Amino acid sequence: xxxxxxxxxxxxxxxxxxxxxxxxxxxxxxxxxxxxxxxxxxxxxxxxxxxxxxxxxxxxxxxxxxxxxxxxxxxxxxxxxxxxxxxxxxxxxxxxxxxxxxxxxxxxxxxxxxxxxxxxxxxxxxxxxxxxxxxxxxxxxxxxxxxxxxxxxxxxxxxxxxxxxxxxxxxxxxxxxxxxxxxxxxxxxxxxxxxxxxxxxxxxxxxxxxxxxxxxxxxxxxxxxxxxxxxxxxxxxxxxxxxxxxxxxxxxxxxxxxxxxxxxxxxxxxxxxxxxxxxxxxxxxxxxxxxxxxxxxxxxxxxxxxxxxxxxxxxxxxxxxxxxxxxxxxxxxxxxxxxxxxxxxxxxxxxxxxxxxxxxxxxxxxxxxxxxxxxxxxxxxxxxxxxxxxxxxxxxxxxxxxxxxxxxxxxxxxxxxxxxxxxxxxxxxxxxxxxxxxxxxxxxxxxxxxxxxxxxxxxxxxxxxxxx
Numbered sequence: 001x002x003x004x005x006x007x008x009x010x011x012x013x014x015x016x017x018x019x020x021x022x023x024x025x026x027x028x029x030x031x032x033x034x035x036x037x038x039x040x041x042x043x044x045x046x047x048x049x050x051x052x053x054x055x056x057x058x059x060x061x062x063x064x065x066x067x068x069x070x071x072x073x074x075x076x077x078x079x080x081x082x083x084x085x086x087x088x089x090x091x092x093x094x095x096x097x098x099x100x101x102x103x104x105x106x107x108x109x110x111x112x113x114x115x116x117x118x119x120x121x122x123x124x125x126x127x128x129x130x131x132x133x134x135x136x137x138x139x140x141x142x143x144x145x146x147x148x149x150x151x152x153x154x155x156x157x158x159x160x161x162x163x164x165x166x167x168x169x170x171x172x173x174x175x176x177x178x179x180x181x182x183x184x185x186x187x188x189x190x191x192x193x194x195x196x197x198x199x200x201x202x203x204x205x206x207x208x209x210x211x212x213x214x215x216x217x218x219x220x221x222x223x224x225x226x227x228x229x230x231x232x233x234x235x236x237x238x239x240x241x242x243x244x245x246x247x248x249x250x251x252x253x254x255x256x257x258x259x260x261x262x263x264x265x266x267x268x269x270x271x272x273x274x275x276x277x278x279x280x281x282x283x284x285x286x287x288x289x290x291x292x293x294x295x296x297x298x299x300x301x302x303x304x305x306x307x308x309x310x311x312x313x314x315x316x317x318x319x320x321x322x323x324x325x326x327x328x329x330x331x332x333x334x335x336x337x338x339x340x341x342x343x344x345x346x347x348x349x350x351x352x353x354x355x356x357x358x359x360x361x362x363x364x365x366x367x368x369x370x371x372x373x374x375x376x377x378x379x380x381x382x383x384x385x386x387x388x389x390x391x392x393x394x395x396x397x398x399x400x401x402x403x404x405x406x407x408x409x410x411x412x413x414x415x416x417x418x419x420x421x422x423x424x425x426x427x428x429x430x431x432x433x434x435x436x437x438x439x440x441x442x443x444x445x446x447x448x449x450x451x452x453x454x455x456x457x458x459x460x461x462x463x464x465x466x467x468x
Contacts, residue, residue, distance in 0.1 A: 021064075025061040027058075029053050038061070088237075088239040100129030129242065130241055133245050137233070138234070144227055155213065157326065159213065160325050161327065162206065180194075190283065201267055201268065269298075274312065277291070292463075293461045294347070294349040295340075296313065308336070317453040336449075337364070345418065347415045348414045350412050351448065351457055358386075358387060360388075361384060362446075365442050366444070366445060382447065383438065417440050423435040
């Protein structure tokens with residue numbers, strides 16, 4: 001049958017375009033051609049002639065009605081055979097697949113239904129089964145769509161983090177250059193070294209972010225492609241859908257891992273800017289009196305409503321949200337940490353609280369949950385005193401009120417990690433305010449908090465002499 005069809009198609013093929021005749025015409029020599037093909041052939045000829053035998057022919061050949069009817073009948077028959085071939089039939093019985101076996105999860109014909117293979121099996125009409133399976137697939141598709149939405153949000157956050165890294169690098173570079181402009185020309189080598197370290201960190205961390213963003217972009221693309229394929233399957237014909245249902249459902253149930261949390265991705269601004277003048281003059285081995293601040297603030301931990309001074313020693317509460325990324329190190333408690341933690345030894349720093357009406361000072365453990373809002377007490381991983389509503393309080397459980405003879409302008413914080421003591425005092429007259437006692441087991445970070453937009457908290461510098 002196929003061979004016969006092939007021979008017939010060859011007979012109905014134009015010898016010029018090698019396709020089924022379109023509006024065939026016949027010449028005196030009995031050769032037939034498509035009317036358009038013949039006209040295009042004659043355009044390059046000085047006189048009309050047959051493309052096959054080269055015999056002259058009249059300019060207006062007659063239409064070959066018999067051949068045209070034969071071509072139309074052949075094309076119609078081929079279309080019908082193509083449609084019949086596309087209809088799904090049972091490979092065993094050549095019958096239409098009208099039923100769906102719930103036990104075997106496959107379409108079957110009415111003959112299969114009576115066979116021993118499907119005896120006592122539960123069968124449903126194809127349309128009914130397809131509706132049920134499509135609902136199941138929609139249920140499996142929903143969490144994938146939700147996961148895609150979550151991944152897109154993470155990607156936006158990471159893009160913002162990557163941009164913030166560049167902003168931090170630019171801002172830090174500007175401040176470094178500003179400090180070095182105050183020094184002599186022979187300090188240029190140190191400046192270049194600092195810039196190189198910053199660039200290296202920026203490149204390292206930007207490269208890390210690019211890899212992570214590329215990874216999540218690929219994951220999003222892959223997940224989007226899976227969802228698109230599943231959605232296409234939902235629009236397929238019932239039988240076609242059911243034939244591929246097992247594989248489609250397997251794809252829909254493929255687990256998608258949550259993206260890993262990024263920690264330590266931001267530029268270590270405190271390392272580049274902290275005590276910059278002191279470090280440079282120390283290297284020069286020249287006797288100088290300079291200002292040194294025991295604690296440098298870490299902007300990567302600052303609440304989004306806090307602004308920090310350029311030298312990272314002053315914090316001010318702002319009514320406007322800052323454009324910081326919500327990285328894992330950042331606090332949501334109106335506070336900021338010192339850039340260095342302590343896991344041994346004695347440490348001391350003074351804080352100028354001025355006439356502020358709301359502040360809190362102390363230390364917190366490194367593992368404190370920085371995204372929860374709760375009282376800063378030892379059970380939460382914080383040891384602090386605070387001023388709120390004109391009352392001084394040691395944040396123990398329960399809180400202990402502190403009596404003050406006069407309002408202190410400065411608070412001295414002294415941490416003896418080895419002895420497990422954290423004490424607060426007024427350095428103007430060495431008046432003790434409160435002492436916490438606790439056996440510290442992990443690294444502790446200085447904590448500073450304020451919600452007073454009029455009076456900032458300032459880290460007090462100390463005078464240091466450098467001698468050879």
